[in-house]
Amino acid sequence: MGKGLFLNQDYKSWRYNRHFFTQAILSPKFSNEAVHLANKLFNELESYWDKLYLKEGVIKENRKKMDISPWFNQFTNDMIITLLTGERSYTMAGYFNELSDDEKAERPSALVDETVKFVHAIRKHLMGLLIFQFVSPFLRHYFPYFKNKSDDFIRNMKFMNQRIDAIIKRRRQEIENTPLDKPLQNDMLTSIITANTPRDINYNKIGDKEVMRPMTDPELRGIIFDGIVAGTDTTANTISFIIYYLAHYPDVKKKMLNEIDRIFQDDKTRPITENDIHNLKYCEAIVKEVSRIFSVVNSLPRCLENPDEIGGYQWQAETIIRINIDAIHHNEEYWEEPDKFNPDRWMVEEFEPKKNSFIMFGGGLRVCPGRKLAMIKLVGLMALLFRKYEIDLVDKEAPLKTESGILTACTELLVEIKLRN
Ligand code: HEM
Numbered sequence: 001m002g003k004g005l006f007l008n009q010d011y012k013s014w015r016y017n018r019h020f021f022t023q024a025i026l027s028p029k030f031s032n033e034a035v036h037l038a039n040k041l042f043n044e045l046e047s048y049w050d051k052l053y054l055k056e057g058v059i060k061e062n063r064k065k066m067d068i069s070p071w072f073n074q075f076t077n078d079m080i081i082t083l084l085t086g087e088r089s090y091t092m093a094g095y096f097n098e099l100s101d102d103e104k105a106e107r108p109s110a111l112v113d114e115t116v117k118f119v120h121a122i123r124k125h126l127m128g129l130l131i132f133q134f135v136s137p138f139l140r141h142y143f144p145y146f147k148n149k150s151d152d153f154i155r156n157m158k159f160m161n162q163r164i165d166a167i168i169k170r171r172r173q174e175i176e177n178t179p180l181d182k183p184l185q186n187d188m189l190t191s192i193i194t195a196n197t198p199r200d201i202n203y204n205k206i207g208d209k210e211v212m213r214p215m216t217d218p219e220l221r222g223i224i225f226d227g228i229v230a231g232t233d234t235t236a237n238t239i240s241f242i243i244y245y246l247a248h249y250p251d252v253k254k255k256m257l258n259e260i261d262r263i264f265q266d267d268k269t270r271p272i273t274e275n276d277i278h279n280l281k282y283c284e285a286i287v288k289e290v291s292r293i294f295s296v297v298n299s300l301p302r303c304l305e306n307p308d309e310i311g312g313y314q315w316q317a318e319t320i321i322r323i324n325i326d327a328i329h330h331n332e333e334y335w336e337e338p339d340k341f342n343p344d345r346w347m348v349e350e351f352e353p354k355k356n357s358f359i360m361f362g363g364g365l366r367v368c369p370g371r372k373l374a375m376i377k378l379v380g381l382m383a384l385l386f387r388k389y390e391i392d393l394v395d396k397e398a399p400l401k402t403e404s405g406i407l408t409a410c411t412e413l414l415v416e417i418k419l420r421n
Helices: 011-025 028-054 056-060 068-085 091-099 109-134 137-142 144-177 188-194 217-248 250-264 274-279 281-293 325-329 371-386
Strands: 065-067 299-303 308-310 313-315 320-324 389-393 401-404 408-412 414-419
Touching (some): 011 188, 011 217, 028 065, 065 068, 068 091, 068 217, 068 371, 068 414, 109 217, 144 188, 217 250, 217 389, 250 274, 250 281, 274 371, 281 371, 320 325, 371 389
Antiparallel strands (some): 065 414, 401 408
């Protein structure tokens, strides 16, 4: 942690990592792969929903209710891990196995167990970081309670690192064994390993010297880990919030369904394309408006390089400040009727929010490099879900259940799901 992007405070190392991450994630072949994978994983998700909530016997028993938020977590986990590492992830299958009484997912159980363990280790690692941030080294060494926690954290980190290192090793070997005229996979790891080598289509021997050297395994591990962490819960919780807002704003939902039906006509099964995603402007407006009203990331940390005046007060260099995203997204100086949920505000021709007033993806040098991928996932998932299914909240009066830490996470979203007529 701290060696990749997210918590990396060494500017030179961050800049180097960021260059490769951005180059890989913004490439057309990566976006293509993301759309292809979204279709594939959605088919898998549907096969599990069908067995658990939609088939006839289940409907008769009135078991069609589900907590949809963990499904979104598993879906985005599988998508991000596969896109970043080039190795299939099976956490949806693991979740299905956990819920299903009799049938098991048609996936090799060893692979399912392995990915479930890996994702569990990542979550455990994130929780455990608190112990290193807030508990002093003295307590961690000499107080058995903290020492046990700390030892467990280190064991877990070793397991996680070994797992990522093994993936990197396999990918390096695969690249080495693939003849130069044969195509490679489109995942991020492959792109980064081959960057600045003759396999790179943009290969240019005389470039910026600082970014010409190949990446080391610990650097690769750092950015793959950060990408998995930053790209999963952000997207999964945002789609849960979208479902919640759509259920409370039937006019918005109707307009969205009209847009989706206009684009897909009656075809509820053809794969969605990047072009469809580009044309779903109202869906994109909904993503932005939900994120403005109820942003999954609630604040951004920044450190002042020089003394500065902020909010009418003088602050010394190296002061750490937190930018309150909610306050900016609801500020009357920037937004007309800021508390009104109104996706149409984004549909006004040439509408652009005032500078730095819409920061769902942050801003400046550190702006989220995954924003294009996030939009592909969110708009794509909205189209795949709503062209085929009717999704309603079980209890419209119930408040949205959330828990706030670094992110605002949806802890439960009970819905009823059925096929649209
Ligand atoms: C709805 C989805 C998402 C939201 C709301 C979101 C939001 C953010 C925010 C607010 C930041 C901090 C930016 C700043 O400090 O100015 C950030 C950073 C980051 N995001 Fe995202 N993100 C999302 C999806 C993704 C995805 C899909 C990825 C791809 C893997 C990703 C990768 C990253 C990375 C690596 C950083 C750290 C960048 C750095 O420090 O240089 N994010 N994101």
